[in-house]
Amino acid sequence: MKLRIRIDHRIDASPSLQVTVLLFSLLAGLFTVGMVFAASRVNPFLALWKIFSGSFGSLYGIKETITKAIPLILIGSGLALAFRARFWNIGAESQLLMGAICATWIGLNWGPRLPGPIIIPAMFLAGFLGGALWAMFPALLKVKFGINEVISTLMLNYVAAELLTLLIVGPWKGVTQQGFPYTDDFPASATLPLLYGSRIHYTTLIIAVFACVLLFMLIYSTKFGYELRVIGENIEAARYAGIDFMRNTVIMMLISGGMAGIAGVGEVAGIHHHLTYPQAISSGYGFTAIIVAWLAKLNPIAAIASGLFFAGILVGGDAIQISLGLPAATVQVFNGILLFFLIMGDFFLNNRVILSLERKE
Amino acid sequence: MKKIEKLEMVEISKYFHTTRANYKVSFSIESGEILGLLGENGAGKTTLMNILYSLIQSDEGEIRINGETVRLHSPKDAIQRGIGMVHQHFMLIQNHTVAENIALGFEEAPFFFPAGHVAKKIEEFSRIYGLKVNTQEKIWQLSAGEQQRVEIVKALIRGVDLLILDEPTSVLTPQESKELFSILRRMAGNGHSIIFISHKLEEILSICDRVLVLRRGEIVGASSVQSTDKRKLARMMVGRDIIFDFEKEHIERGPLILEVKELIVPGDRTERAVKGVSFKVYKNEIFGIAGVSGNGQRELIEVITGLRRASGGSILINGKDITNASARLVSDQGISHVPEERIKFGIVPNLFIYENTVLKRHHNKRFSKMLFLNYQTIKSHAESIVKDFQVTAPSINTPIKNLSGGNIQKLILGREITGEPTLLVAAHPTYGLDVGATEYIRRQLLERRGKGIAVLLISEDLEEIFELCDRIAVMFEGEIMGILPTQEANIEDIGLMMAGSRK
Ligand SMILES: Nc1ncnc2c1ncn2[C@@H]1O[C@H](COP(=O)(O)OP(=O)(O)OP(=O)(O)O)[C@@H](O)[C@H]1O
Numbered sequence: 001m002k003l004r005i006r007i008d009h010r011i012d013a014s015p016s017l018q019v020t021v022l023l024f025s026l027l028a029g030l031f032t033v034g035m036v037f038a039a040s041r042v043n044p045f046l047a048l049w050k051i052f053s054g055s056f057g058s059l060y061g062i063k064e065t066i067t068k069a070i071p072l073i074l075i076g077s078g079l080a081l082a083f084r085a086r087f088w089n090i091g092a093e094s095q096l097l098m099g100a101i102c103a104t105w106i107g108l109n110w111g112p113r114l115p116g117p118i119i120i121p122a123m124f125l126a127g128f129l130g131g132a133l134w135a136m137f138p139a140l141l142k143v144k145f146g147i148n149e150v151i152s153t154l155m156l157n158y159v160a161a162e163l164l165t166l167l168i169v170g171p172w173k174g175v176t177q178q179g180f181p182y183t184d185d186f187p188a189s190a191t192l193p194l195l196y197g198s199r200i201h202y203t204t205l206i207i208a209v210f211a212c213v214l215l216f217m218l219i220y221s222t223k224f225g226y227e228l229r230v231i232g233e234n235i236e237a238a239r240y241a242g243i244d245f246m247r248n249t250v251i252m253m254l255i256s257g258g259m260a261g262i263a264g265v266g267e268v269a270g271i272h273h274h275l276t277y278p279q280a281i282s283s284g285y286g287f288t289a290i291i292v293a294w295l296a297k298l299n300p301i302a303a304i305a306s307g308l309f310f311a312g313i314l315v316g317g318d319a320i321q322i323s324l325g326l327p328a329a330t331v332q333v334f335n336g337i338l339l340f341f342l343i344m345g346d347f348f349l350n351n352r353v354i355l356s357l358e359r360k361e
Numbered sequence: 362m363k364k365i366e367k368l369e370m371v372e373i374s375k376y377f378h379t380t381r382a383n384y385k386v387s388f389s390i391e392s393g394e395i396l397g398l399l400g401e402n403g404a405g406k407t408t409l410m411n412i413l414y415s416l417i418q419s420d421e422g423e424i425r426i427n428g429e430t431v432r433l434h435s436p437k438d439a440i441q442r443g444i445g446m447v448h449q450h451f452m453l454i455q456n457h458t459v460a461e462n463i464a465l466g467f468e469e470a471p472f473f474f475p476a477g478h479v480a481k482k483i484e485e486f487s488r489i490y491g492l493k494v495n496t497q498e499k500i501w502q503l504s505a506g507e508q509q510r511v512e513i514v515k516a517l518i519r520g521v522d523l524l525i526l527d528e529p530t531s532v533l534t535p536q537e538s539k540e541l542f543s544i545l546r547r548m549a550g551n552g553h554s555i556i557f558i559s560h561k562l563e564e565i566l567s568i569c570d571r572v573l574v575l576r577r578g579e580i581v582g583a584s585s586v587q588s589t590d591k592r593k594l595a596r597m598m599v600g601r602d603i604i605f606d607f608e609k610e611h612i613e614r615g616p617l618i619l620e621v622k623e624l625i626v627p628g629d630r631t632e633r634a635v636k637g638v639s640f641k642v643y644k645n646e647i648f649g650i651a652g653v654s655g656n657g658q659r660e661l662i663e664v665i666t667g668l669r670r671a672s673g674g675s676i677l678i679n680g681k682d683i684t685n686a687s688a689r690l691v692s693d694q695g696i697s698h699v700p701e702e703r704i705k706f707g708i709v710p711n712l713f714i715y716e717n718t719v720l721k722r723h724h725n726k727r728f729s730k731m732l733f734l735n736y737q738t739i740k741s742h743a744e745s746i747v748k749d750f751q752v753t754a755p756s757i758n759t760p761i762k763n764l765s766g767g768n769i770q771k772l773i774l775g776r777e778i779t780g781e782p783t784l785l786v787a788a789h790p791t792y793g794l795d796v797g798a799t800e801y802i803r804r805q806l807l808e809r810r811g812k813g814i815a816v817l818l819i820s821e822d823l824e825e826i827f828e829l830c831d832r833i834a835v836m837f838e839g840e841i842m843g844i845l846p847t848q849e850a851n852i853e854d855i856g857l858m859m860a861g862s863r864k
């Protein structure tokens with residue numbers, strides 16, 4: 001007897017199958033995560049329950065979840081745009097940091113002289129531009145020299161992190177921070193107001209939701225979105241249709257990077273109020289947002305829901321670190337496994353796998 | 362495993378959501394038989410054969426081999442059981458060589474350096490059968506006709522008992538088709554069975570033993586070829602009489618539209634695929650370029666339509682120099698283009714039908730306002746193309762990849778013709794269309810010619826060239842062998858010129 005596995009291309013996936021596969025991938029992912037918990041001698045049901053109750057089970061948890069969802073939604077919807085055009089932007093992390101750096105520069109230099117209603121928009125604008133310009137490099141490298149964007153965006157993550165570190169230990173190091181490698185705190189006019197009793201910087205949240213709606217319209221109702229989808233679905237047809245690959249890719253990356261840049265503004269102006277270590281500003285939001293975009297099926301509005309979902313996992317993950325004594329990497333394992341299953345789900349959607357037992361003749 | 366003596370498909374039904382692609386189809390085929398499968402575009406021929414090849418599963422019905430019910434789960438099963446298929450659209454990997462493509466999934470190929478081993482077999486094999494393929498070339502360098510040959514070799518070399526050919530001859534020259542037919546006859550003589558799909562009735566009549574006619578998924582007729590003829594078959598297929606030869610009225614040609622001067626174009630494989638070609642196309646004229654595919658026609662039209670750069674010479678449209686202009690600029694000059702490889706270039710498979718009807722023209726004022734697309738006009742535009750060109754589709758809100766091959770072609774033609782172009786560049790416009798649709802498209806082209814467009818028609822189908830064109834040029838190895846007014850040309854001369862003699 002011999003087990004045979006065969007894989008065929010599926011050409012008729014129905015919408016109901018798509019939903020089933022999505023749910024099934026999530027369940028299978030959670031099951032596997034549960035196995036990981038069991039392997040580290042933690043009751044998987046308890047762990048999953050703690051994650052859920054830690055993130056959505058209390059008012060505090062919900063507030064924290066929303067706080068962490070803000071950057072995920074911003075970046076995730078921007079990535080949805082890039083992935084639509086089959087541009088694999090793995091560098092949202094660095095685009096976020098560049099946004100944070102630019103906003104800090106504005107906040108520290110102009111904050112003391114200008115009132116909030118002027119300085120806050122200026123910071124968002126600067127953050128957007130910072131992320132956008134940083135994202136423009138890999139786009140130009142790709143369209144001009146055919147350099148693979150996965151490599152270039154990934155590498156730029158390190159460059160941006162080092163650049164930021166250089167600033168905070170060097171020229172921008174704050175005189176009032178008692179030797180810590182932070183910049184000085186922003187003046188009050190350059191910090192974002194918080195929802196009472198929480199860390200939710202609602203200005204950024206409003207921008208995020210608004211941007212998701214705009215991006216949705218951009219993808220589905222504008223000429224630009226149409227051209228992006230044609231590029232992503234069939235690059236040869238785009239050529240045939242006379243669509244300008246270069247111009248569209250660059251504009252798309254300006255937007256995608258700009259969204260990450262805005263997330264960076266929110267983090268420094270809403271939470272930290274100064275520029276600090278890269279790892280403190282972003283706990284891997286740029287990477288988690290990849291999964292956010294994927295779970296949202298590259299739909300910016302769905303990214304709001306999937307952003308909340310993964311923010312919940314981040315917050316719940318923190319909760320089990322404390323209550324069950326699990327290592328900090330647990331959340332990354334969790335996210336990694338879910339992404340793995342989501343992508344595998346897509347594979348099963350496009351292919352039929354047949355297992356059969358065969359008697360040797 | 363035992364050879365296929367008799368294969369039956371019994372009461373096969375298949376639905377795609379609400380579309381009924383096959384309904385209670387039953388037929389059988391025996392070894393040594395060549396069975397023709399006919400039907401309008403969208404009748405369900407490809408679907409039925411995909412079920413037999415197990416690329417998709419039927420909703421109802423079963424397949425029997427030698428009287429025994431078999432369950433085939435995948436094409437690999439089917440091939441193992443002796444069923445092979447050459448698809449309507451090529452399923453080759455573009456960046457691989459011919460040998461690598463044929464070695465892929467070929468059980469006999471060794472684990473290490475499979476392509477090298479297989480290359481020898483292929484060359485031997487294609488020599489015996491007279492199908493010319495160069496095993497070292499990459500697929501993307503090949504013309505449609507050449508790719509088709511690779512597909513045929515790929516199936517033949519696996520030694521299948523039953524071979525399904527889904528419109529294999531659409532892109533072959535008459536000469537190549539003849540060669541294919543002699544291979545098929547030899548195979549049938551050796552006890553193989555063949556299922557042959559074609560829209561060319563003469564082919565069906567000349568090669569097949571029996572013919573089945575499908576209409577809206579059901580079998581509406583079956584007959585031996587001796588007891589039928591072209592008209593009867595056409596009538597069975599579309600339910601009305603088709604006029605096979607219609608008169609082309611004489612029209613005085615208008616002013617000069619397109620002028621190509623001493624054009625030199627580099628190819629993918631050669632430095633010069635087009636070697637100094639000159640010709641003129643006038644308003645109210647259909648100018649045909651005949652020739653075996655792979656002789657520079659593809660490169661020529663790609664340059665004219667802005668998809669490739671010329672290394673010498675010039676192209677003028679209405680006196681304006683558009684040499685090496687961008688595709689967008691060329692299309693804005695009123696040049697539309699029906700490409701040779703419709704799936705690869707002409708459509709975006711995952712986008713909806715209506716989105717595909719404005720490919721190239723979505724930025725026109727008619728379809729957009731400022732930054733936004735005007736979906737209302739786009740949708741009504743799509744509706745009218747679907748109606749005028751009788752595209753069989755459940756609705757315009759369907760991804761275009763779900764349409765049958767011929768219906769995709771109708772949609773592309775509809776899109777390019779309704780753009781009111783000054784010049785229509787059409788490569789194999791009726792490739793894959795059923796007799797009714799072919800008649801309609803040819804009429805359309807003649808009608809538009811009357812209304813003042815210029816048409817540059819690339820075709821290997823001499824019947825089509827003679828029926829439509831006012832003047833005929835023949836291309837061979839990147840050069841034009843001669844340009845003749847249709848009245849002064851005859852099929853033999855053109856055939857000789859296609860093989861390289863000058864006029
Ligand atoms: N994957 C699919 N999803 C939905 N509908 C489909 C799908 N595949 C085929 N159809 C529909 O089934 C019908 C039959 O299609 P099929 O491709 O079998 O036609 P055909 O006879 O091969 O036509 P042609 O001569 O144009 O190739 C068509 O109406 C087509 O739109």
Ligand SMILES: [Mg+2]
Pocket residue numbers: 406407408449527765766767
């Ligand atoms: Mg078909």
